[in-house]
Amino acid sequence: MADPTGVPEEAETPLPVEAERLLHAAGAPPRLLAHARLVCGTAARLLDLLERRRPGLGADRGAVLFGAAVHDIGKTVHPAELTAPGHLHERAGEELLTGLGVPAHLARFCRTHGDWDRDGVPLEDLLVALADKVWKGARVEALETRVVRTAAAAHALPAWEVFAELDDVLSELASGAEERIAYQTRHPAAR
Numbered sequence: 001m002a003d004p005t006g007v008p009e010e011a012e013t014p015l016p017v018e019a020e021r022l023l024h025a026a027g028a029p030p031r032l033l034a035h036a037r038l039v040c041g042t043a044a045r046l047l048d049l050l051e052r053r054r055p056g057l058g059a060d061r062g063a064v065l066f067g068a069a070v071h072d073i074g075k076t077v078h079p080a081e082l083t084a085p086g087h088l089h090e091r092a093g094e095e096l097l098t099g100l101g102v103p104a105h106l107a108r109f110c111r112t113h114g115d116w117d118r119d120g121v122p123l124e125d126l127l128v129a130l131a132d133k134v135w136k137g138a139r140v141e142a143l144e145t146r147v148v149r150t151a152a153a154a155h156a157l158p159a160w161e162v163f164a165e166l167d168d169v170l171s172e173l174a175s176g177a178e179e180r181i182a183y184q185t186r187h188p189a190a191r
């Protein structure tokens with residue numbers, strides 16, 4: 001049984017400094033900051049676990065952690081999407097970050113975490129989308145297949161080998177979901 005008052009280890013991983021500055025500048029409420037910490041911490045664990053099993057398989061760590069931290073910043077523009085499903089925050093977040101001077105290759109994570117199923121989405125963006133699912137224990141087969149194909153092609157590895165390793169890593173990450181969900185939910189959605 002998860003401790004409903006516990007702080008999951010993912011939430012203790014510090015956000016990238018620039019991402020934290022941008023979230024505060026955008027007026028992110030506590031729940032959005034909690035979500036940013038959880039997804040960023042999950043992305044960091046995902047990268048660590050992948051790197052341990054397959055050194056050199058990693059993506060651009062700085063970009064993944066930044067993207068994981070800011071991917072939902074557009075919910076400051078569309079706050080209803082903090083508590084209900086919706087996609088308006090995706091492009092709004094990209095535009096918000098671009099307006100704050102963030103380069104396009106980093107601002108795009110706001111959009112690509114929602115439309116990762118387009119052709120040519122880079123591994124970094126797929127990993128952000130994956131962290132945004134597995135933090136809450138969700139497993140999305142189509143997304144995982146895409147991560148496997150992209151990573152296997154980039155490193156000339158057999159897809160079955162990458163699949164087996166990713167599956168182990170995601171099972172390990174998904175196991176702490178209850179505590180993470182409780183942590184996020186107890187942070188208010190309004191400022």
Ligand SMILES: [Fe+2]
Pocket residue numbers: 035039071072132
């Ligand atoms: Fe998210």
